[in-house]
Amino acid sequence: MNVSGERPIGAESIQVAVSGDNTRVVVLPRDAVESALEVKAPAQAGYLPRSTSGVFVGREAELSVLRDSLTGGGSAAVVQPQRTPAQTISGLGGVGKSALALHYATRYRSHYTLVWWITADSPESILTSLAGITQRLCPQSAQKLEPDQQAAWAITWLQAHPDWLLIFDNVEDPGHLGPYLGTLAGGHHLATSRRATGWQALAPMVSLGLLPSDEATDLLCTIAFQGAAVNREQREAAKRLAHDLGYLPLALEQAGAYAHRTGIDLDVYRAHLALVLDENRDAPTPEQTIARIWDHTLNTITDRDPLAVTLLQAMAWLAPDSVPRTLLERLAPHTIALSNALGELHAYNMIGFTNDRQSVTVHRLVQTVLRTRTPARPHNDDTKPKAPGRADAERAVRNALPSAYQGLHPDDTAAWEGLLPHILALAETTPTENAPSADTANTYYQGAQYLYHQGRDAHTIALRTATLAQYEQVLGDTHPNTLISRNNLALAYRNTGDLERAIPLYEATLAQYEQVLGDTHPSTLTSRNNLAGAYQDAGDLERAIPLYEATLAQREQVLGDTHPSTLISRNNLAGAYRNAGDLERAIPLYEATLAQYEQVLGDTHPSTLTSRNNLAGAYRNAGDLERAIPLLEATLAQREQVLGDTHPDTLTSRNNLAGAFQDAGDLERAVPLYEVTLAQCEQVLGDTHPSTLISRNNLAVAYQDAGDLERAVPLLEATLAQREQVLGDTHPDTLTSRNNLAGAFQDAGDLERAIPLLEVTLAQCEQVLGDTHPDTLISRNNLAGAYQDAGDLERAVPLYEVTLAQCEQVLGDTHPSTLISRNNLAVAYQDAGDLERAVPLLEATLAQREQVLGDTHPSTLISRNNLAGARKAAAAVQQPDTATPATDPDRQPLSDTPEQPV
Structure with missing residues (x-):
């Protein structure tokens, strides 16, 4: 494994x-x-x-x-x-x-x-x-x-x-x-x-709804009498049977097929089914109706061909559509017997054939009835009954597994695709009465691994869950196969954004790896890296960074300085530093990682290009656009050459370069580049792909920065509507869109729409992401700004103070977001006429920005301007500068993720 x-x-x-x-x-x-x-x-x-x-x-x-x-x-x-x-x-x-x-x-x-x-x-x-x-x-x-x-x-x-x-x-x-x-x-x-x-x-x-009485009677007569003339008595009998079957089309079809196959009188059949109900009884459910038909039909089929019932009970546990004959052949003594049995089932409308007759279909309701039927047992048999057909279904699928999932022959790929729905069906319908099996667990595991190697990891959750459950019961909680399964399930949850389930699973897996394999085993290091990545995804950098640091040190010691896993760890740690605003540590680490990638993999390897893009992003975060822009331009040119003009990584580079132009105030170059990127994303990825939505959001924010609210607001509204539809109402990207639209309303002076939207967004961020998640802090800061614009300083100032305290606690004293929060609180104090608190806070903010971001960073220039205005106001005892202090926009970058472990 x-x-x-x-x-x-x-x-x-x-x-x-x-x-x-x-x-x-x-x-x-x-x-x-x-x-x-x-x-x-x-x-x-x-x-x-x-x-x-x-x-x-x-x-x-x-x-x-x-x-x-x-x-x-x-x-x-x-x-x-x-x-x-x-x-x-x-x-x-x-x-x-x-x-x-x-x-x-x-x-x-x-x-x-x-x-x-x-x-x-x-x-x-x-x-x-x-x-x-x-x-x-x-x-x-x-x-x-x-x-x-x-x-x-x-x-x-x-x-x-x-x-x-x-x-x-x-x-x-x-x-x-x-x-x-x-x-x-x-x-x-x-x-x-x-x-x-x-x-x-x-x-x-x-x-x-159900068929009207006359139409139900027509359907039953058409199938039962197959074009023969129907007299009045026969039609009245059909009408009575249709009533007793509840006018359910599936029941009518199967009853009609039985009547045609056996030639039984419809009233006699009706009496055998015992479906005549007292008027005071509730109508039977469709499951009950079908079950009564089937108890009668299966007895008849068993007498004619027992293999047919065996096949049908096995098919109850498989996917309802396209059950291959080749799969069922493993349950029949020979091909002729299989054909006869399937023909018998088809004659009774128990199954359908595909157009090429190489596969069969079973109605889902019929499968439900078969799976829940209790098999008959001798009176003296007190053992727990096993689900009929389940063992046959598992055996048939297990024996049909293609070759290993790596280096597939095209025929094997086709076989896997045909078998996958049936493996998934087995995993999703495991009966409680069946004992766990390592063989069945291996079937689920191999199916999940095939999907993983196809890059379809998010679709593996059902199989990963079933594999883990089987291995825990059969092999024990700390068996290597169980640990691997637990790690893989955690990853599948992480890939779908379900960190609430991913993180505890990663934590449990790491603890068990440390106990079973030791602290520096490669699998333990992988587990530690994966847990750190999940913490980072959740915005918990206080736990992510130390774990990344420990993993890197151990990989350097165990694997060597330039091992691919070591380079991944180094890149990931740099990314965590960058997210934490610690650019003094992030940039040198990115620079070292890039140099090693260039040496080990070459100048234009995709991983080298990603590393180069990440370094440029860190320069951009530091306000060093003189180094960021040329590096982004070079990366874009290389990606266009190596990967092509519309490769998703190329689109990422194009978007990031547009963002750097925007940071530099060069909207004449930023906006057209965003427009080109969006058009390509729509063409290549589709209109509602997450990357397309990010690109649309970024273009809208650029329009907003250019003061073109007539184009920004509709684009932000469209993006929000699409994210709500595609990602859901409380997905982090949806919350970002909602925040950005509120900001555009605010810029347009429409505080009546901006403030309620910001209040809703903050409440959702607190509920979904937590009270101190970075996105929650941004939302709280923005709401305070809207209150400030509305002249409601009684609500703005306390909200700014709370936000600053949380930024200092969560992000640190000199994180860029903390500095923004400190600047905004100082300006709110200034608006409130409290220059005694405003001026010292602006002085502290300026000093910290000069130290952290440099003397000419745009945010440093904002601080310097704000402080000059406050000092002038204090000296002249006059109104402060009326220009609203700039804050970093809540813009969502389309940037490379450091690593996606699987």
Whole structure:
């Protein structure tokens, strides 16, 4: 087993497009991009699944609403179960959502250049389905691309070509769909989901209830009698059975298939099911209805072909869509027996076949019923029953595992992609009655490692969690495999921004590594570095810096001065110093690290370029723009040459150079560069990619600095709306956008909108980030400034005083943010006429800025100007300088992260 260790900075080559969680950028070679732009879809191109029964009845009103939703100015719609007093949303499986979507796609297929069905119950299944577009439209490119590259090609094609229809079937989380709605705007999106909430901001909803009595009767008769004439008595019997089945389409289809297969009279079948209810009893849930049908159907199938039931019970634990025949072959004695068993199940509408008949599908509600059925046991058997089919499913998947996940053959990659949904399904449906197994844990681990090596770490959480749980029970809490699993799960949480779960997991892992492997074992050092990085992500530099320092010292001793892990540690420590405002230690360390990267890896290695960018950023923080700007220009030129003009790292460099021009007051060069960067981010990464949103934010702030509020405010409003949609209401980036928009309102003199927005932002920062997080301190400072602008010094001064005290405690006495806070408090004292406190505070601030930032740093010049004004006011006993003292803008830099360990 391999630990997922540190990933060197800049080591991953990335090029174009995004993947499922809208944060991953993947390699897409230039020729692949060109083919995505040029390839045309052949007539009637697309993929739609086969209907299990092949019958669709009624729903004309819903189809009309659906069509109007998609063509009446909208581009997306969601089909979901209708909420009724008698049934909860979770109880409305089998109502016909997918059947309606499939019928819509079939009816209007000629209106679209491409129609594609996407299994959407997880981000991974969405990616796999998107990759199928590439395999269909450009098989030559698909053969050369990894699965996530194939998905990226598909996204690029969809961005470049209009008039397509994507059907996202069974969306479990609306957030999984949001990135695609924002990035792909040239066609229609149709989703089905059992979720009732979370769609309001994404798409209109089309509610789907049970079938009306007549339509339910029509569906049952059509399937049961297969085109034969139906007399009045038969139709009345069908009507009675449809009523007893609750007009649930799935139940009607399966009952009809049973009646057709066996020739049983519908009234006799109804009596066998014992579904006639007293009027005072509640209607059965869909699960109960299906269970009653299945108890009868399974007995019949068992008599005809026991293997069919064995296969069905195993499929209950797998993913519902695209169960490969090759996977099921491992449970059958030979191919003919498998074909006969699957044919029997299909005849009873228990399963469906894909178009190529190489895979089968099972309805989700049917799987739920099968997983929860209690198997029959002898009266004298008191043992705890095992879940039927579970062991067979685990064995089939385990025996189908492809080769190792590194250095994959293309056939192995395809096999992994086909198997992943079933590994994930096993991990998410582990029954409590089954004993843990090291073999099963290894299955989960290998699936997670495949995803990790594909760069899809954020999608590994379910598998990482299941692996850890199994290993803890089987191997013990401190077994090396358990420690590796715990570290890997912590990383997955960190990559999704869930530091509340990542940090305790990292802390526990480090303590156990120290106990089991010793203080300086390479795995212990990796664990220590990872924990320090999580502390840094959380803004807890008091714990991050000492841990980074200890790790660096130990790596220098154990691994040597220029080992890649040592260079990573040195870069990370410099970044932590920089975040803490300790540029006197950060800059020399960045300089030393860059020199070593140049020596060991060469002048244009991606890690060297990242190191060079980081050093330039530190110079910029120090106000040394004479060194920062040339270094940023050189880094940008090298990245353009080595990585290409639109590589994400190149876009980062372009953004950072624009920021340095902005710091220098050169908005004539900054604004156009920001505009170019934003346009490229939109083209390469998509409209709602996090880096695009950062670029949009930065351009808006540059407009604001230029006094162009007419362009700044709408851009900030758009960015905030997109971040709320894509990242959520309380994501740190969303809070930054909300703060920046409030600042623009403040600059426009609109304090009625600025102050409430700042108050809300501060409350959210305190709740989400904590009372002393740097972003919370910025928010508190900005609110104090708005109170000051409103002339409410009774609220402004105490808030400034609290902010300064917290800055001194958390960031230190000379951190740039502390100096800003001290300057702002002094000016507030001056506004209040309290020059006795203002002047000494301004003098102290100036002295500290001269010492820390240098004599000509812009902030030092501000302090010098403010102090001169205060002294003049004190001497002349007149109003202070009315110019509002400048403060560092709450601008979010698009900068390289030091290291992302895995």
